[in-house]
Amino acid sequence: MKPTIRDVAKMAEVSISTVSRVMNAPETVVESKRNRVIEAIQTLQYQPNAFARGLIYKKSFTLGLLIPDIENLYFAGVIRGMQDACIKLGYSLMICNTDRDKERLLSYIDAFHEKQVDGIVFASDVLYPEYYEKLVGCRIPFVLVSSHSDEYDIPCVEIDDEVAAYDAVKFLIELGHKQIGMIGFNHDNSISGPPRYDGFVRALNEFGLEHNMEKIKFANHRFEHAYQAAHELFTEYPDITAVFCVADEFAMGTISYLKDRNIHVPGQVSVVGFDNLRMSTMFIPKLTTIAQPIYELGYRAAEKIHELLSTGSVKVKREKMEHKLIVRESSREK
């Protein structure tokens, strides 16, 4: 049986109140007793019971993180950042991978509710009304990371997807490309799909390249879909010389397709990705891409939910972090 505060009290020959005080307000206990208690705690390897504590504090000192796809390296970075922040702030972290499954997500919220997590970070996914209703029903505060909501007024941390996409496309244009395609996220099940599309469109408009407006295919988060989308794009528009991909994984899928078609990247076609995953430097060719401050996004999200929990509100509701274009080997002047 795990030792309880009673066992410690008995061994140190004091009351349980004194033991509790040694742990929570040591200065109120005389040194001799304090030392006896500390010694007893160590020999018994006593660890206070989080259940009993939680019952009193009505806090679990635990945060929940909901991510859509653990096999996407993007979230590894978010997790690392968030976990580091949690350590700093004294929280434990409960990570749940929804595999983009609504039912599963909803049942994870139930689990969070039951486990009384103090707050939830919701990553990169559309905040559907069902989610929102459930979350507020559970009275669990939450923030969004790499996401936002126009419908509801929820704190969030993200980059400016529209500007980032614009920057990427502008870069391709300034490289001299005139025939530019895009592989984007479906608009109905992604949060960054529309703004990145908007950025693409704005760049085309600004540089008088409206004839590319149709050269878009949408894919569903994964390599294989991007490969397929690239196939459709290049079958329909064989004269494309540059592709803006809204994810590094899409860029890899596109490049793989081009490779299979014996089209050289960046010799014949330039490709720029998005995210700057660790993979983007491992891939051949190394990807030109928009770098997101992934780790920092996770870190800030944790800080933000902490701010919300401890002060009841957040200073800046919609927080933007900086992106950066990183030029590597998958792009070249036309």
Add this chain to the structure above:
Amino acid sequence: MKPTIRDVAKMAEVSISTVSRVMNAPETVVESKRNRVIEAIQTLQYQPNAFARGLIYKKSFTLGLLIPDIENLYFAGVIRGMQDACIKLGYSLMICNTDRDKERLLSYIDAFHEKQVDGIVFASDVLYPEYYEKLVGCRIPFVLVSSHSDEYDIPCVEIDDEVAAYDAVKFLIELGHKQIGMIGFNHDNSISGPPRYDGFVRALNEFGLEHNMEKIKFANHRFEHAYQAAHELFTEYPDITAVFCVADEFAMGTISYLKDRNIHVPGQVSVVGFDNLRMSTMFIPKLTTIAQPIYELGYRAAEKIHELLSTGSVKVKREKMEHKLIVRESSREK
């Protein structure tokens, strides 16, 4: 304030015992009251408090998972498998990423202890005495996944690394390669380093290729290290035509190096990886590799800790799962 069982009882005009019974043994409550209670639960969005429950059951219905590197896609698979098993078995999962840091790992064990996790799965890492001592000190049962311990008698689930490595090297030999190198894990901070090395050596011995015995460089888990190791390997032994890499990430590092040196894979050098990560089909060329049943390893690990928790012991202590060589594009006949 979150509603408690009292609020439900009051709304349904029954005692709290009845509410509890509706949740835990519905058939013992007459239908009319039961329905009233169920209705009250729904309108209040009542969720029983896991703290109070844990206090009584002395169980948290939570498992802990310790992984060394969340940025390694290998663990994404383990997590998915384990999470699915947890859902089936009624556990929540607490994932902690140690970044291969001893201190951090130890402090995560403390956190697990305090949160009263029922059991821990320890992934792919050496079970150092400090870890072992701490774990038994906390009286938390645990199992190993993709790992084992010769020193201590701990249940584990893994593949047969020695045989898997042997199979990979044998494959290269049967392709006609005579000059074979290897990029391995350091033996002192990896669990699969030694057996995979042994498999390499056994294959060489068996086919009379002992002259390759020295053609080994060790790397430290990451792409960059493998790139560097490949550099050393090929500088020292420029006539190598095949490389056995003990991780897909090493294979990618090696291939990147060769690419930079303008050595064609598989034209001039064959490379085989290990793990069959999702990346191995995204890389160019697609990797020939040893497939581990990663998802299943995670799944089995959860089942195993559950077995240990519910029956007090485990039927097969050291469990081996099947690996499989998958031939793709990074290898070719000599």
Add this chain to the structure above:
DNA sequence: TCCTTTTTAGAAAACCTTTTCAAGGTGATT
């Protein structure tokens, strides 16, 4: 020395749930 103030420590209540125990009520059996 005696009274007041401060410091220290123990007893008990509270947090929320499950479960045991006992009691009241119903229906069936004799």
Add this chain to the structure above:
DNA sequence: AATCACCTTGAAAAGGTTTTCTAAAAAGGA
């Protein structure tokens, strides 16, 4: 009609901790 068994329900204890309240002891002042 009386007894018995069973079904249904509520009261109360238990689980481990923190915290409030109270009491005792120590320290300080007159």
